[in-house]
Amino acid sequence: MALAVLLLSGCGARQDKLKVAMSLTEDEWKVMREKVIPAFEKKEKIAVEAVQVEASDLPQLLEAMDRAGSMQIDLFAQDNMQLALLTSKNLVEDLSTYEKMIPRSVPRALVSNLRTGDRLYFMPYRPNVQITYYNKAKFDKYGLKPPRNWDELLAVAKKFKQKEKTGKVLFQAWGGSPTATQLYEWIVSAGGDPFKFNDRGCVRTFIFLQKLWPYLSPDSRKARFETANEYLERDSAYLSQNWSSGFSQFVKNKEKSYIKTYSGFRGPRRYAHVIGGEVLGIPKGTRKTQQALLFIKHLQSKEIQEIFVSELGWLSIRTDAYAQVEPRMKQHYDSVMKAMQSGVFRKNVVYWDQYEKLANEAFIKIVVRGEPVRPTLNYYAKQMSEHIKK
Amino acid sequence: MIRPLKKYSLEIVLLLPMLAYLLGFTLLPVMNSIYLSLFDSSGLAFPSSGSYGYIISHFQFKEALINTLVIVFAGLTLEFFLGLAMALVLLEKFRGRGLVRAVMLLPLGITTIVAASNMRYVFDTHGFLNKALMRLNIISAPADWTGGGAATLLSVIAADMWKVTPLIMLILLAGIESIPSEVIGAAKVDGASYMKRLRHIILPMLKPFITMALVVRGIDAFRIFELPLALAGRTVPVLSTYAFFEYREYGNVHTSAAASTMLFVIILVSIGAYLFLSRRNREI
Numbered sequence: 001m002a003l004a005v006l007l008l009s010g011c012g013a014r015q016d017k018l019k020v021a022m023s024l025t026e027d028e029w030k031v032m033r034e035k036v037i038p039a040f041e042k043k044e045k046i047a048v049e050a051v052q053v054e055a056s057d058l059p060q061l062l063e064a065m066d067r068a069g070s071m072q073i074d075l076f077a078q079d080n081m082q083l084a085l086l087t088s089k090n091l092v093e094d095l096s097t098y099e100k101m102i103p104r105s106v107p108r109a110l111v112s113n114l115r116t117g118d119r120l121y122f123m124p125y126r127p128n129v130q131i132t133y134y135n136k137a138k139f140d141k142y143g144l145k146p147p148r149n150w151d152e153l154l155a156v157a158k159k160f161k162q163k164e165k166t167g168k169v170l171f172q173a174w175g176g177s178p179t180a181t182q183l184y185e186w187i188v189s190a191g192g193d194p195f196k197f198n199d200r201g202c203v204r205t206f207i208f209l210q211k212l213w214p215y216l217s218p219d220s221r222k223a224r225f226e227t228a229n230e231y232l233e234r235d236s237a238y239l240s241q242n243w244s245s246g247f248s249q250f251v252k253n254k255e256k257s258y259i260k261t262y263s264g265f266r267g268p269r270r271y272a273h274v275i276g277g278e279v280l281g282i283p284k285g286t287r288k289t290q291q292a293l294l295f296i297k298h299l300q301s302k303e304i305q306e307i308f309v310s311e312l313g314w315l316s317i318r319t320d321a322y323a324q325v326e327p328r329m330k331q332h333y334d335s336v337m338k339a340m341q342s343g344v345f346r347k348n349v350v351y352w353d354q355y356e357k358l359a360n361e362a363f364i365k366i367v368v369r370g371e372p373v374r375p376t377l378n379y380y381a382k383q384m385s386e387h388i389k390k
Numbered sequence: 391m392i393r394p395l396k397k398y399s400l401e402i403v404l405l406l407p408m409l410a411y412l413l414g415f416t417l418l419p420v421m422n423s424i425y426l427s428l429f430d431s432s433g434l435a436f437p438s439s440g441s442y443g444y445i446i447s448h449f450q451f452k453e454a455l456i457n458t459l460v461i462v463f464a465g466l467t468l469e470f471f472l473g474l475a476m477a478l479v480l481l482e483k484f485r486g487r488g489l490v491r492a493v494m495l496l497p498l499g500i501t502t503i504v505a506a507s508n509m510r511y512v513f514d515t516h517g518f519l520n521k522a523l524m525r526l527n528i529i530s531a532p533a534d535w536t537g538g539g540a541a542t543l544l545s546v547i548a549a550d551m552w553k554v555t556p557l558i559m560l561i562l563l564a565g566i567e568s569i570p571s572e573v574i575g576a577a578k579v580d581g582a583s584y585m586k587r588l589r590h591i592i593l594p595m596l597k598p599f600i601t602m603a604l605v606v607r608g609i610d611a612f613r614i615f616e617l618p619l620a621l622a623g624r625t626v627p628v629l630s631t632y633a634f635f636e637y638r639e640y641g642n643v644h645t646s647a648a649a650s651t652m653l654f655v656i657i658l659v660s661i662g663a664y665l666f667l668s669r670r671n672r673e674i
């Protein structure tokens with residue numbers, strides 16, 4: 001009886017509420033639940049039920065609901081590198097007719113990257129960019145400046161290793177997306193095409209990484225997006241690339257005010273900073289498209305984007321949302337804006353997972369184990385081209 | 391055929407939920423995993439040994455298999471000797487024995503993922519172990535215990551030992567306590583030393599318990615997953631983490647299923663060994 005009542009009340013609640021799926025940290029959920037959602041509910045008189053769904057789980061979840069003919073999610077935020085699967089499986093609504101609702105202060109580059117052909121399936125919401133974090137106190141102590149190119153990076157890594165007897169420059173060598181993303185950025189900055197594996201830029205990148213590896217922090221193999229800043233915070237590393245959004249943790253921790261950011265170093269050919277982040281989409285089969293569009297509008301509004309910037313340290317999609325940032329964040333946002341100028345979008349392809357796998361394997365073989373660069377890359381180039389053909 | 395069904399209808403009805411559970415949550419997923427493993431890695435050809443061929447030739451699978459075997463056999467050997475030593479110590483009567491027994495059993499009550507996180511504080515580059523070794527001037531720079539290689543395997547084995555040795559100790563302690571005190575007393579009267587009593591009385595009589603402890607723990611050890619993952623990330627792949635990453639991160643359902651099936655076969659062989667050895671012990 002109690003179970004039946006619970007189920008019925010659950011069904012009732014589901015009918016009234018706009019169900020939103022997001023992947024956020026605890027701090028981010030706090031702001032979302034205490035400020036962002038209540039403001040929408042008050043303004044539009046629409047109740048919102050927000051749930052945590054990991055980016056990697058979302059495609060399977062939507063596919064299962066779609067097959068069952070019962071779409072339980074009305075709106076979702078998704079990693080911008082996990083979109084190709086959603087469109088190729090026809091799981092999302094075409095939002096092309098609503099493109100006009102995107103605020104004018106949103107740079108067009110953030111929108112054009114979301115197109116599939118001439119259709120727009122996703123809306124911009126939360127951009128992110130790879131920048132470089134460094135420990136200013138340690139750099140000052142050893143009379144070093146943040147590296148501006150690969151040669152300087154190698155020199156800095158060597159100096160730290162010599163002074164501290166252990167490497168202090170971090171490369172996110174955990175595997176999976178963090179390693180593949182960093183490799184992608186470095187290869188582009190060396191003038192290569194990451195999916196080719198054996199062009200000049202790829203070869204140059206792997207040769208350099210092989211040279212750099214002995215001087216990197218031993219924590220590199222455990223470093224990923226979520227943990228790299230932790231190593232900086234514990235003084236286990238003094239320089240690391242990571243997403244710009246992670247800087248808020250250093251602002252909250254006043255004792256770590258010596259952790260600074262800058263846009264980063266250039267490769268042999270150019271500056272390149274991978275642009276990531278999340279976008280919003282409406283699943284096919286929902287009956288609440290209009291309410292979902294209202295929530296998208298709310299999330300893109302200046303008021304909410306300012307909350308994201310000031311309280312979470314997120315990068316805003318709007319150029320007019322940075323007025324209220326505190327001085328220390330201002331310096332950070334200057335770095336971020338500079339990085340955005342040479343921003344690179346990763347190609348949104350259905351074979352991204354396979355690229356990640358092959359890039360990681362090549363990294364382990366060449367960089368960690370020291371196997372010869374060219375033959376190994378030739379092998380992976382062949383593997384990648386077979387996947388692309390499939 | 392109908393009569394026995396009628397006779398045992400209540401028993402059958404009572405057994406049905408359990409059977410449904412076993413079928414739905416154990417047998418079907420296992421069968422499905424075996425079925426998926428019989429596609430080639432692209433999922434187009436069936437039946438095919440392609441996924442097995444792929445993983446067997448894959449360098450990370452070989453590494454995962456070797457690491458799993460090392461963790462199981464080296465870990466089990468160390469856990470056995472430590473567990474036996476602890477059981478023998480706890481057999482002696484001393485003040486506070488009850489408290490010591492309770493404290494030694496504490497790791498058993500801690501979730502593996504929590505234990506692994508705690509062990510990170512020990513084995514991390516800036517962990518307690520490095521700090522202690524540096525203070526004692528044994529090393530001059532932090533050692534990388536979890537960055538891969540033999541040191542990381544040892545760290546995983548040590549962390550696993552901390553967690554599961556109390557289980558072996560408990561089984562062996564129960565076994566030693568079940569040995570009639572008259573037998574040991576008679577050996578003492580005959581002037582047998584402690585080592586002789588251990589070698590010629592305690593260990594032979596403990597054989598069924600040793601077999602049970604080793605095989606039960608051995609089966610469990612093959613399934614090791616959270617501990618290496620949380621402690622060392624991907625630097626020490628084992629069979630279960632290999633299957634996990636193939637599916638979760640790279641979406642390779644068939645190669646992941648092939649790796650899981652191979653792990654399943656290894657565990658089946660271990661169970662077979664347990665049944666064989668326990669039957670032989672009974673016969674002896």
